[in-house]
Amino acid sequence: MHELSIAEAMLEQALAALRAAGGGRVVRLRVRVGELSGVDPDALAFAVPVAARGTEAEGAQLEVVRCPARVECEVCGATTAVEWPDVRCGHCGADRVRIVDGRQLRLESLDVETPAAALDGG
Amino acid sequence: MCETCGCGQSGSAGPTSQDPSHDHGHSHDGYEPHVHDHALSHSHDDGTTHSHGAGVVNSHSQDRAARRIEVGADVLAANAELAARNRAWLNERGVVAFNLVSSPGSGKTLLLERTLDRLRGRVRCAVITGDVRTDRDARRLEGRGAPVRQIETLSACHLNADQIARCLSEVVDEGVRLLFIENVGNLVCPAAFDLGEHMKVVLLSVTEGEDKPLKYPAVFVGAGLAVITKLDLAAAVGWDRAAALQAIRSVHPGLFTFELSARTGEGMDAWIEYLVKAAV
Numbered sequence: 001m002h003e004l005s006i007a008e009a010m011l012e013q014a015l016a017a018l019r020a021a022g023g024g025r026v027v028r029l030r031v032r033v034g035e036l037s038g039v040d041p042d043a044l045a046f047a048v049p050v051a052a053r054g055t056e057a058e059g060a061q062l063e064v065v066r067c068p069a070r071v072e073c074e075v076c077g078a079t080t081a082v083e084w085p086d087v088r089c090g091h092c093g094a095d096r097v098r099i100v101d102g103r104q105l106r107l108e109s110l111d112v113e114t115p116a117a118a119l120d121g122g
Numbered sequence: 123m124c125e126t127c128g129c130g131q132s133g134s135a136g137p138t139s140q141d142p143s144h145d146h147g148h149s150h151d152g153y154e155p156h157v158h159d160h161a162l163s164h165s166h167d168d169g170t171t172h173s174h175g176a177g178v179v180n181s182h183s184q185d186r187a188a189r190r191i192e193v194g195a196d197v198l199a200a201n202a203e204l205a206a207r208n209r210a211w212l213n214e215r216g217v218v219a220f221n222l223v224s225s226p227g228s229g230k231t232l233l234l235e236r237t238l239d240r241l242r243g244r245v246r247c248a249v250i251t252g253d254v255r256t257d258r259d260a261r262r263l264e265g266r267g268a269p270v271r272q273i274e275t276l277s278a279c280h281l282n283a284d285q286i287a288r289c290l291s292e293v294v295d296e297g298v299r300l301l302f303i304e305n306v307g308n309l310v311c312p313a314a315f316d317l318g319e320h321m322k323v324v325l326l327s328v329t330e331g332e333d334k335p336l337k338y339p340a341v342f343v344g345a346g347l348a349v350i351t352k353l354d355l356a357a358a359v360g361w362d363r364a365a366a367l368q369a370i371r372s373v374h375p376g377l378f379t380f381e382l383s384a385r386t387g388e389g390m391d392a393w394i395e396y397l398v399k400a401a402v
Contacts (some may be wrong), residue, residue: 002279002311010197020189031192031197036340038314069343085336085372087343095375099343103196103315 002108006039006105007047014057021112026057028111034067034102035082041066059112069102132161169189201315204283208290208318212301217248218400219301222324223341225334226307229351229384231259233325234302234386238266240394245401246297251304252281252307257305258376269293280311283318299401309338321346328356332366348374349393353383 014029021085029048033041041064048062073089077117080090086096168260196202212219222230232247241247247268251259252275260272271293273285286303294301303319305312312322324345326334329352335342342348348370358362363381370377382389 002314005278006314007196009200010195013193013195013197013199017191017193017195024189027188033291036313036343038311038340040310085339085369087339087373095371097375105196107193107195107197109193112191113188 003039003043003047004051007044009053010048010107011051011057014110017107017110018056018112023112024056024112026052026060026110027079027113028061028063029057030063030065030108030110030116032065032067032104032106032108034104035069036099039104039105060110063103065108067094067102067104070100071097085088168310189265198314198316202285204287205316205318208286209320211290212294212318212320215294217298217301219303219317219319219321220347221303221305221312221322222325223305223309223312223317223322223345224307224327225309225330228307228325228327228330229306230304230325233254233349233351233382233384234263234304235266236387236390237302237394237397238263238268240390241269241300241397245299246302247294247302247399248295248298249302249304250281250286252285252306253307254278257303269295269298275306279306279308280315281305281317282315283337286317292346300397309334309341313341315366323349325349325351326366326370327358328353328361328366332362333369335366335369335373342370342373342377345377348377348379350379350381351384353381353388354386355383 006028010029010031014026018024018026031044033039033044045062045064049059052058052060068073069087070079071087072087073092074077075094076089076092078089078091081089082102083090087097087099089097209219224230231251234251238247238249249260249263249268249270250273251263251270251272253259254275254277256274256284257272260270263270269292271289273281273289275281275285281303301319303317305317322341322345324341324347326348328350350366355361367379370379380389380393382393384390
């Protein structure tokens with residue numbers, strides 16, 4: 001269960017991006033989690049609110065885009081999604097394939113709100 | 123505005139209902155009418171799923187106060203950068219590094235003990251070993267001609283590149299050609315962390331069962347080599363060799379697999395010769 005340390009790293013990046021963009025309150029974090037990233041999205045969803053506590057991202061929604069593993073075939077050149085447990089070409093069935101997708105763990109974007117008081121000119 | 127949850131109101135205090143799960147169809151401040159529900163966890167048409175923490179402001183992208191900041195950053199970028207630095211440091215010195223990963227108790231330390239004994243005088247090795255607690259592994263590995271360093275992770279389930287960077291120069295001295303990093307026993311988390319090794323070696327003991335690669339594919343997909351250990355116990359546990367090899371090759375076609383018993387020495391010659399060649 002290393003998702004807490006990953007959540008902390010993610011929050012650190014998010015808050016740095018937030019400050020660079022002028023601050024506010026993070027209401028949504030959008031992340032891409034690859035099937036081969038070694039990260040469990042459910043565990044991450046549990047860890048992020050804990051890591052966000054007391055920060056400008058407290059209470060933010062976590063939107064996880066799950067990215068399936070994909071392979072490129074060295075024989076026919078097709079790129080297909082892996083049908084577990086068989087890592088082979090979904091087009092021609094060859095097992096000479098290269099993993100081309102599914103390892104990512106990326107913080108894509110933040111949705112940020114400026115406090116209502118600031119909007120109202122307060 | 124929805125009377126039940128108050129969604130659509132910029133700066134609203136969030137759901138007022140104690141029951142966040144309800145459906146409604148209405149217009150949000152001039153936007154197209156739409157139907158959605160506020161179940162705590164739900165999916166969207168694009169395949170994404172997410173959860174709303176209880177009491178969270180339901181800020182959809184239509185909210186006037188909301189803006190999007192594009193980040194597009196690898197969450198483990200800091201670890202990846204340190205790992206790349208470790209690898210460059212090792213490359214400059216001609217050191218080949220193996221990151222040994224497996225479940226706890228699959229025989230990483232015994233394999234290393236026997237490996238160090240057999241390489242002594244032939245190839246100078248160094249070891250970094252990680253455990254949650256104790257220096258028992260380091261003590262087992264000391265006195266075999268190789269510098270050894272123990273990392274106690276205290277609670278962490280894996281080693282990271284920073285821990286390796288901190289002790290690399292202490293443990294890898296002049297003349298070291300092979301560095302073995304014995305990761306924390308865990309078939310999940312170490313898959314996510316590059317340490318700067320040249321290759322991950324995954325161990326699978328016959329007592330764990332033939333289907334481990336199917337259950338924990340990421341670590342087998344990421345490995346450059348597999349080692350089946352405790353071959354001396356194969357008969358006692360009814361080890362199905364063909365099924366195990368098929369499982370490994372199903373998730374990682376062509377993955378080279380050593381089969382050995384560190385205790386009896388069966389199969390060790392091929393492993394040792396491989397390492398001697400790797401060190402040149």
